[in-house]
Amino acid sequence: MQWWSDLVDLLSRHAVLPLLVWLHLDKLAGDPREIAESVMIAMLQIAIIAGIFRPLESLVPAERWSDRRLTRVDMQYTLMMLLGIFPLFSYLVLTPISHYFGGADTGPDDSASQSPLGIVHWFPVLGHHPLALFLVYYVIYDLVYYWMHRVQHALPWWWALHSMHHSQRQMSCWTNDRGSLVDGFIQSMVLAVVGLAIGVAPTEFAWLMLLGELVQNFSHANVRIGFGRLFGRLFVDPKFHRLHHMVVDPARPGLHNCNFGQVFSIWDVVFGTALYGEPVRPTGVGDPVVDADNRHGLVGLHWAAFRRFWGAVRRPAGWKFGEVSFGEGYRPVPVEHGPPPPAAAATAARQEAATAE
Numbered sequence: 001m002q003w004w005s006d007l008v009d010l011l012s013r014h015a016v017l018p019l020l021v022w023l024h025l026d027k028l029a030g031d032p033r034e035i036a037e038s039v040m041i042a043m044l045q046i047a048i049i050a051g052i053f054r055p056l057e058s059l060v061p062a063e064r065w066s067d068r069r070l071t072r073v074d075m076q077y078t079l080m081m082l083l084g085i086f087p088l089f090s091y092l093v094l095t096p097i098s099h100y101f102g103g104a105d106t107g108p109d110d111s112a113s114q115s116p117l118g119i120v121h122w123f124p125v126l127g128h129h130p131l132a133l134f135l136v137y138y139v140i141y142d143l144v145y146y147w148m149h150r151v152q153h154a155l156p157w158w159w160a161l162h163s164m165h166h167s168q169r170q171m172s173c174w175t176n177d178r179g180s181l182v183d184g185f186i187q188s189m190v191l192a193v194v195g196l197a198i199g200v201a202p203t204e205f206a207w208l209m210l211l212g213e214l215v216q217n218f219s220h221a222n223v224r225i226g227f228g229r230l231f232g233r234l235f236v237d238p239k240f241h242r243l244h245h246m247v248v249d250p251a252r253p254g255l256h257n258c259n260f261g262q263v264f265s266i267w268d269v270v271f272g273t274a275l276y277g278e279p280v281r282p283t284g285v286g287d288p289v290v291d292a293d294n295r296h297g298l299v300g301l302h303w304a305a306f307r308r309f310w311g312a313v314r315r316p317a318g319w320k321f322g323e324v325s326f327g328e329g330y331r332p333v334p335v336e337h338g339p340p341p342p343a344a345a346a347t348a349a350r351q352e353a354a355t356a357e
């Protein structure tokens with residue numbers, strides 16, 4: 001597409017390069033065109049969220065809100081991540097890593113087949129079917145994501161960070177990118193290593209990411225949309241992911257441990273964590289320490305998540321698998337599946353009331 005690469009050139013020469021020079025980052029590995037391209041992909045993504053998903057939220061809302069006050073911080077967050085942090089991160093960290101693995105500038109025929117873990121190395125026939133190869137990559141990538149996501153919930157220091165994604169009471173089309181930067185860094189390192197090991201070249205990676213990100217932006221949207229009995233068991237839809245974000249139900253305390261899939265819901269079906277057929281439930285967390293996130297802006301959110309992380313990671317309890325809440329000094333306290341603490345019940349009740357408004 002000529003117009004696309006012309007636009008990438010334009011943005012690279014007149015915006016990205018001057019900015020890199022100003023930041024003294026222009027001598028580092030990587031091509032400013034790569035930054036320009038990922039900024040343009042990000043703008044495409046934002047246009048789709050704002051132009052399609054957001055209007056759908058007004059048209060077929062899952063929850064009716066009297067205002068969208070709490071969604072604002074998630075929108076700011078998305079703009080910051082997509083237009084700034086992601087492009088810079090992939091330029092400064094991911095591209096050098098992929099150069100190190102020797103996979104950056106060669107096509108899938110070369111780099112992917114050379115990696116002993118590469119799919120093409122084992123199934124050369126896929127080298128001639130780019131679409132099938134893309135699909136196989138994505139399925140593996142998504143399976144790794146599923147298990148990583150389960151660990152994010154089960155390992156207390158990781159939950160200390162991931163809980164920032166879950167603390168949002170008004171889950172919307174902007175919520176997907178809400179997450180601690182430390183969490184984001186660990187996640188992208190895991191996924192990048194997997195991506196590079198199975199032989200995904202960074203250029204494929206960018207479009208692969210966009211597709212997955214759009215599915216996730218949509219699955220966070222406040223819309224009453226499901227994909228039906230069959231497709232809903234293959235792909236994550238907004239109803240499915242909304243249940244993953246449900247507030248702990250004191251009457252059914254294990255129910256919220258469900259629907260961990262990112263793009264394919266089939267992993268939840270296979271590994272027994274799928275939950276279907278529940279009515280819309282309020283989203284957020286029962287732990288009042290984490291719920292306090294809703295009072296914070298961009299910086300405060302990070303500070304709160306980091307303090308939870310620091311409270312957990314340096315204590316043995318922070319490394320013991322299981323569900324926790326945060327006590328004094330952000331100490332992780334295992335949650336007993338008995339009657340809920342009164343504070344959690346009160347939070348849940350308040351949220352029920354808030355959503356009924």
Ligand SMILES: [Zn+2]
Pocket residue numbers: 149152153162166244
């Ligand atoms: Zn989660």
Ligand SMILES: [Zn+2]
Pocket residue numbers: 165176220241245
């Ligand atoms: Zn989510």
